[in-house]
Amino acid sequence: MLVAVVLTVAGLAALRSFKTHMNGSERAVGSPPSVPPLSPGEHALTGRAVPTVYGPVQVRVVERSGSIVGVNILRHPAETTMDIQIGQFAFPRLVGETLTAQSARIDSVSGATYTSHGYISSLQSALDHGA
């Protein structure tokens, strides 16, 4: 069941292409946000940190009974005003898109995002680990 989500959210081609950018050192981000505790019956899948031109992106997926019930942003670009704007707008929207795609049928979103490939790639790796 989880695999269906993976395929609707991410593209493996994108993931492959980002591996070529993994050599550079990751920029430090501000203090890592605290992660909410898991409820009984939930487990977390942590994606790898994916470098983007704006800095590393890392997400954690919370799963229960084969469904994604939450997505936490562990790391996001936060160095510049531009990055903060992107992070503030893009990530919540993408988290919403991940979850919305499961609950209501939304095929796509108009008015979308810049660092989405980082989000998608980290989400992909989290789900790959959990699959």
Next chain:
Amino acid sequence: MLSSFPLLPAPVPVTARVRRAEPVMGTVVSFDVPAAAVADGSLDAAVRWLHWVDRVFSPYRPDSDVSLLAAAEVTVDGCAPEVAEVISACTAVRLCSGGYFTAAPGGVFDPSGYVKGWAVERAAAILSAAGSSNHLVNGGGDVQCAGGRPRSSLAPAPVPDSPAPAGPPSPAPGEEPWRVGIADPLRRGRLALVVEAADSAVATSGIAERGAHIVDPHLGRPAAGLASLTVVGPSLALADAYATAAFAMGPARARDWTESLPDYEAYAITEDGDTWQTPGFAPHIAPA
């Protein structure tokens, strides 16, 4: 920046469809295509097209035709023929928008405001030419769809006696309209509405993606008044350019102008959270 969401139902498996996300043109272009588009190579061809457009049209590549042209190091005749095509199209939109759309923002030749939508529309056309009758291509939030979404890949079809939906989206038998969420520019992470699209394009210009980045060419400063403006219509190249022009106009002028556009409808959200739409937009809104 942490987000958690309550329990949601299990997902519906999707069969015989392929999704691919390609980083290109400074954004991500995602495809939802029939599996046959992978087997026949048309998905790869569409992706190659986008990378070619990036090489020829990117103002960030010093060796692109656009950069060389802006620097007057070549003439249009020395560029790929598509450059003349794009210049001509930009001129047409500039004229019909009273100059609110321009291929020379800041005085330097840069047709990026037209190229993304045009390139994504053309990528969708490559898939159509190879035989796909239903696919969706989303270039950084601007969407071109062909046909509708096949029902076989969906949750249960509507019961037979349910009334047929009225309005423009009318996909072939066995298909449903694609459902395109419109990001809410004022409430991050939310959708403002969902648009149904079949054989049509959805483009949104707004402040959400990169802050205030659309400049009013007549005033030379960021356009004010609108938070986002969505245009639906047959061609993504035009829908995208119209959305950019209308956003630059501000709310009042944009409303009059979009109402005058044949075959294209608009939905706007102002900075204050007010909304308006052109008279023909309502049938595009998915039922709640």
